Amino acid sequence: MDAVELARKLQEEATCSICLDYFTDPVMTSCGHNFCRKCIQMTWEKGRGKKGRRRQRGSFPCPECRELSPQRNLRPNRLLTKMAEIARKQPGYQSSDLCPVHRELLKLFCQDDQAPICVVCRESREHRAHRVLPIEEIVQEYKLKLKGDMEYMQKEMAKTRRFQAEEEQRLAAWQEKVEARRQRITAEFQKVNLLLAEQQQQLLQVLQQEEEETMARLQGSKEALEQQGEALEMLLLQLEEQEGQAPLQMLQDMKDKDPLNRKKSVNVQYPETTAIELRTICSIPGQIEVFRSFQEEVLPDPATAYPYLLLYESRQRRYLSMATDGSACSQDRFLAYPCAVGREAYSSGRHYWEVGMNLAGEALWALGVCRDDVSRKDRVPKSPENGFWVVQLYKGQKYQPVVPALAPITLTEPPSQMGIFLDFEAGEVSFYRLSDGSHLHTYTQAVFPGPLRPFFCLGAPKSGQMIISTVTLWVKG
Structure with missing residues (x-):
């Protein structure tokens, strides 16, 4: 059994x-x-309680x-x-x-096969040469290993809990720091907003004072001219009345009232022309620094440049490739003006770049942005209607800027450095003088008709240089 x-x-x-x-x-x-x-x-x-049962x-x-x-x-x-x-x-x-073969209790453990066996299996050929120990000894060894592992796990759990408590403290400290920084940022922006509001109020007061002073001069000139006009009109009426008199009466009046003396008695004065150019500039402290967070390295594209527009790369110390050898020009190259556009077109986002200028002699330059598909073979007015959002930079005596309906904004005192800020989604292109951060002009429209590229246009030869990032432009003489 x-x-x-x-x-x-x-x-x-x-x-x-x-x-x-x-x-x-x-x-x-x-x-x-x-x-x-x-x-x-x-x-x-x-x-006992059951009936009908026979019992003694x-x-x-x-x-x-x-x-x-x-x-x-x-x-x-x-x-x-x-x-x-x-x-x-x-x-x-x-x-x-039980052993599935011999139906005996599995009391032994074969270390070679890592399997429990019975006493019959131990004597079989399969396990006779193997290392065999009683299961109780193996279990005891395993329990010792388990105990060691449990002690290790307990230590690691204690260490983990300690680190967890430290991390919770660090998390709480981090949240406190973030909250303190959030409050500081809010407070500093409120401070800046307050300072900007004060600066705005001061600037508006200066503008109002300039407005009142110029308005007073213009109003005084207007009133003086009105009084002088009324006096001249009275004298003219007298002369017209005298002209209609009979000859003898006219001669008598000429004798009594010498017309030459009457003419001399009229003191006609004309006021000096009052300049209506604003002296108060629109300059917001720190605005250029904010724009510079959107600054990009804008480089002119040599493939689009006018054939006789020279481009010198200062970092590479070489002239960029130009088509001045009479070979056929690509369709992207400007042929009507000494112009070039930036290598990258913008169809979204905010972008800012700066341009340095060294004007010489008489020059009429243009600077800003243009549509990617503007005409590059024909001369057209550089206006928003034709895909140009630019300001002209004028220096010289011969050129007198005329302002027709489609003419761009012209600056008669061009700055040495200018910043251009493009906000595509807002539909704005703004120009700033970097020397004092003053605002020069802003084009505003609902939506730009397509991708825009930075636009650079120079005047005649020997008119000076334009510096865009690391590239210097001038017209070959």
């Missing part, structure tokens, strides 16, 4: 057939069957064989008590505890 069958038999013999549990205080009937004392007594007590006084049927057994003949079974105790301590074996 194998170990499993033996264990099963032991459990079966130590089990009460009434409660189906291990015996507790087992007793034996006169017929030889065993039950728990409480189980058999409860069974017989229930049987003090005797009850056995639950197993139905033979009558006197209640007083119940005898304790001490051997069965010990068997029940042994069965309770005996572990229940399952199929996983």
